[in-house]
Amino acid sequence: MEEISSSVFPFPFQEGLLHFSGPPLLLPINPAAANMKNFDPLLNQPPPPPPPPPPPRKIMRRDVERQRRKEMGALYKTLLTLIPLHYIKGKRSTSDRLQETVRYVKDLKERVKRFRARKEELVMMKERGGGDVSTVATHHDSSSSPTPLPTTASSPSLLSSSSGSNSNMVGEMGGSRVAVKPCKVGGVEVTLTIAPPASGLSLSTVLKLLVAHGMSIHICSSLKLNHTILHTIHAQVRGGRAIDPSQLEQYLSILIQNNDYEVFSI
Structure with missing residues (x-):
């Protein structure tokens, strides 16, 4: 038995003592690295840093x-x-x-x-x-439906289904004159030159007449030369309807000729 043991272990052998040589199986744990995520104990390297924030x-x-x-x-x-x-x-x-x-x-x-x-x-x-000039700018747009005026042979309706003539409609009554022409942007331009004895015609009466027939008054200017008054009115028709300048001229001519404006009052 001693010969076999001496041939297998040529070096002196002591019982009760074991010795292993080689790399350690477990590495010591680093307390600082134990709390890191994705920590590799074999490589002993920290995780990659997070991406930098976007620049300001x-x-x-x-x-x-x-x-x-x-x-x-x-x-x-x-x-x-x-x-x-x-x-x-x-x-x-x-x-x-x-x-x-x-x-x-x-x-x-x-x-x-x-x-x-x-x-x-x-x-x-x-x-x-x-003379002296007075200018009045007004914008009148009534939301209510226009009040129709009585239609007679001498005062037909102003509104028509077709557009009016492009030529100026001029009516002269002694020293007074009415001119109605269509505007480029839509609507009509009414020019009233009122001289005695028709100088008593009030501007409000003419404006009420236009509003009663569904028109919207945008600009009104007045010029007084001695005893003659010149009114310029720019009006547009509401609801997309067309207006006949000749019919409007006829209405205003009756106003100037008659001096009885109660017939056309609203």
């Missing part, structure tokens, strides 16, 4: 764009309150409403040019006649 410039751009959208929305709502309803009625998309806004601005420019020319004309008339 990108955050600033996002905030600026959000603020810009809010301001544009507020400006768009304000713009809709400034446009007349008949321009944007039935238009739901933003592009259509903006196109109607452009058209409204162009119409306003045309009206400004026309009124500027009219102002220069009135100033020249004042300088030649030596």
